[in-house]
Amino acid sequence: MKDMKNNKNNPIEVLRLHLASEMHSVDCLINTYMKSETAPIISKLADHLINAGGKRLRPLLTLAAANLCNYNGTSHVKLAAAIEFIHTATLLHDDVVDESLQRRGKPTANLLWDNQSSILVGDYLFSKSFQLMVEAGSLKVLSVLADASATISEGEILQLSAAKNINTDEETYFKIIDGKTAALFAAATKVGAIISNMDETHVDALTNFGKALGISFQLTDDLLDYTGFEESLGKNIGDDYREGKITLPLIKAINKSSGDEIIFWEKTVGKGVQEPSDLKQALFLMKKYGALNDTRHEAIIWATKAADHLEIFPECEIKTILKELTSFVVERIN
Amino acid sequence: MKDMKNNKNNPIEVLRLHLASEMHSVDCLINTYMKSETAPIISKLADHLINAGGKRLRPLLTLAAANLCNYNGTSHVKLAAAIEFIHTATLLHDDVVDESLQRRGKPTANLLWDNQSSILVGDYLFSKSFQLMVEAGSLKVLSVLADASATISEGEILQLSAAKNINTDEETYFKIIDGKTAALFAAATKVGAIISNMDETHVDALTNFGKALGISFQLTDDLLDYTGFEESLGKNIGDDYREGKITLPLIKAINKSSGDEIIFWEKTVGKGVQEPSDLKQALFLMKKYGALNDTRHEAIIWATKAADHLEIFPECEIKTILKELTSFVVERIN
Numbered sequence: 087m088k089d090m091k092n093n094k095n096n097p098i099e100v101l102r103l104h105l106a107s108e109m110h111s112v113d114c115l116i117n118t119y120m121k122s123e124t125a126p127i128i129s130k131l132a133d134h135l136i137n138a139g140g141k142r143l144r145p146l147l148t149l150a151a152a153n154l155c156n157y158n159g160t161s162h163v164k165l166a167a168a169i170e171f172i173h174t175a176t177l178l179h180d181d182v183v184d185e186s187l188q189r190r191g192k193p194t195a196n197l198l199w200d201n202q203s204s205i206l207v208g209d210y211l212f213s214k215s216f217q218l219m220v221e222a223g224s225l226k227v228l229s230v231l232a233d234a235s236a237t238i239s240e241g242e243i244l245q246l247s248a249a250k251n252i253n254t255d256e257e258t259y260f261k262i263i264d265g266k267t268a269a270l271f272a273a274a275t276k277v278g279a280i281i282s283n284m285d286e287t288h289v290d291a292l293t294n295f296g297k298a299l300g301i302s303f304q305l306t307d308d309l310l311d312y313t314g315f316e317e318s319l320g321k322n323i324g325d326d327y328r329e330g331k332i333t334l335p336l337i338k339a340i341n342k343s344s345g346d347e348i349i350f351w352e353k354t355v356g357k358g359v360q361e362p363s364d365l366k367q368a369l370f371l372m373k374k375y376g377a378l379n380d381t382r383h384e385a386i387i388w389a390t391k392a393a394d395h396l397e398i399f400p401e402c403e404i405k406t407i408l409k410e411l412t413s414f415v416v417e418r419i420n
Numbered sequence: 421m422k423d424m425k426n427n428k429n430n431p432i433e434v435l436r437l438h439l440a441s442e443m444h445s446v447d448c449l450i451n452t453y454m455k456s457e458t459a460p461i462i463s464k465l466a467d468h469l470i471n472a473g474g475k476r477l478r479p480l481l482t483l484a485a486a487n488l489c490n491y492n493g494t495s496h497v498k499l500a501a502a503i504e505f506i507h508t509a510t511l512l513h514d515d516v517v518d519e520s521l522q523r524r525g526k527p528t529a530n531l532l533w534d535n536q537s538s539i540l541v542g543d544y545l546f547s548k549s550f551q552l553m554v555e556a557g558s559l560k561v562l563s564v565l566a567d568a569s570a571t572i573s574e575g576e577i578l579q580l581s582a583a584k585n586i587n588t589d590e591e592t593y594f595k596i597i598d599g600k601t602a603a604l605f606a607a608a609t610k611v612g613a614i615i616s617n618m619d620e621t622h623v624d625a626l627t628n629f630g631k632a633l634g635i636s637f638q639l640t641d642d643l644l645d646y647t648g649f650e651e652s653l654g655k656n657i658g659d660d661y662r663e664g665k666i667t668l669p670l671i672k673a674i675n676k677s678s679g680d681e682i683i684f685w686e687k688t689v690g691k692g693v694q695e696p697s698d699l700k701q702a703l704f705l706m707k708k709y710g711a712l713n714d715t716r717h718e719a720i721i722w723a724t725k726a727a728d729h730l731e732i733f734p735e736c737e738i739k740t741i742l743k744e745l746t747s748f749v750v751e752r753i754n
Contacts, residue, residue: 124595125577179543183536202517202580205539209513210573212546216566220559228562232550239544243459246536261458
């Protein structure tokens with residue numbers, strides 16, 4: 087698997103170089119909009135998260151989609167910044183909800199400041215994203231992002247309801263990741279196509295590309311939570327298991343378990359009663375039933391779907407990078 | 421002082437009767453938009469708060485402003501519902517931030533469910549308000565509401581930073597209430613004027629009316645926290661004092677205190693070390709220095725300003741009710 091940040095040949099870095107000047111404008115806009123004269127703590131807290139080495143994959147996708155559609159205006163920069171703000175707001179609220187202590191290898195904002203600040207700064211960033219979208223001036227785009235925001239919240243709430251429920255099925259899991267990840271990926275690429283005035287077929291193709299890429303991305307994230315290396319991930323292995331977060335590797339293992347194994351899942355995930363050594367047993371069962379390989383296979387299927395949706399676009403450099411990105415997303419190690 | 425809910429002669433009730441058919445449409449829209457097929461818990465939690473006997477003053481203000489401007493479209497209903505959703509989302513997050521146990525005489529959602537659900541359902545309602553605004557179809561209105569949302573968050577964050585700081589000055593207090601209350605009141609009336617295509621003078625007049633009414637409303641709220649009756653308020657007296665929330669009655673009393681009195685404030689508010697009997701001493705000092713009367717006087721000044729801003733509108737029934745509302749807001753007991 088490939089390192090996401092350090093490998094200069096990775097498609098995200100290639101994309102970033104290819105779109106360097108527009109991405110620089112996005113960064114400037116982000117830094118301008120996260121300032122608040124009224125409440126200086128906002129800038130500090132937002133800066134901690136925004137400039138802490140995030141991949142900025144979502145804004146890159148908006149710029150890339152616009153580039154693929156030969157867009158030549160300036161709205162894509164505003165929308166890319168808006169999308170990064172929605173993402174950051176979601177992360178701030180997620181870390182409070184999950185009581186997370188680490189993100190991207192650094193202490194979370196809720197740990198450094200407090201939950202209250204994380205909630206309110208999340209709200210502030212969401213408002214700022216809203217201002218940026220309005221500035222972009224397209225009601226159609228605003229509608230897409232309003233719908234995506236609602237879907238994101240629904241996904242997060244569904245995930246909260248499913249926590250510790252070992253009867254959660256794959257259909258529910260896919261609804262959750264559609265909300266928490268795929269909806270914003272899809273919106274990021276869709277708005278790039280919309281502002282470029284593409285026809286419905288091309289808008290749909292880029293939407294479906296974003297959605298499939300997002301699903302593949304989240305499946306890989308959920309897999310890495312069990313199979314990654316802590317140093318490169320910047321978080322602990324088995325966090326999902328310890329929090330009782332129901333992801334595909336777990337669902338697939340539980341579905342094939344029986345007898346004492348079910349009792350083990352019920353105790354450690356359902357009731358959340360865990361010994362440190364239980365993670366090893368969980369991983370043993372996941373391997374025994376091929377749950378990790380099956381999840382990886384599923385991630386590859388979605389990555390392939392993502393690449394296929396790009397086929398209707400003419401060959402060009404950005405298309406090549408985006409296709410490489412679909413493979414990279416499942417091969418990465420962080 | 422007048423009971424806000426039970427007195428059928430109160431201007432809010434008169435307004436509600438006057439705008440009954442449109443308000444019914446707002447209620448229907450609210451009930452439709454707060455449903456989620458993906459995550460049923462949303463409807464339950466939102467219903468708890470939305471249908472728990474709130475005054476719905478903000479959506480009424482949007483309808484009233486539109487009515488005053490002879491608006492004859494349907495967007496005002498969508499915007500009124502959107503504004504109530506923003507308000508409800510803010511309340512849900514506030515109750516988590518303040519760790520409140522009671523609102524409107526009932527247990528808060530964060531107590532009945534959990535903080536996580538309150539955060540995420542707040543996000544969901546904010547997204548739904550965003551969808552409703554987009555449906556109303558005016559970029560100018562979207563811009564007003566995006567700006568208001570950012571100002572609200574800034575006010576809340578400033579309030580959090582000022583908590584327990586007994587050196588907070590009146591200027592900071594007014595910035596806080598401008599954000600947490602006046603911004604949404606002002607936006608509620610402003611959008612009613614904008615969708616009615618009023619000229620700048622009339623848009624400004626209705627904006628300033630909303631803003632002044634909001635300030636007067638919040639000043640009265642902060643006063644009632646020390647002078648109200650628990651049964652009619654639906655919450656405990658002295659909550660702000662116990663939480664170290666710095667409001668005008670406290671600032672005015674602290675400003676005139678000296679010697680042991682300052683030590684008392686520093687201990688009970690600054691350090692948050694309180695005996696149950698300290699509230700009595702706090703009230704004694706507030707009365708000694710006229711802080712409660714001065715706050716009430718300030719509330720009346722802002723109510724008068726609000727009424728004055730309506731003067732440029734021709735006499736009509738809705739104008740009369742809105743003027744009565746400005747007096748009522750400072751005379752209410754809950």
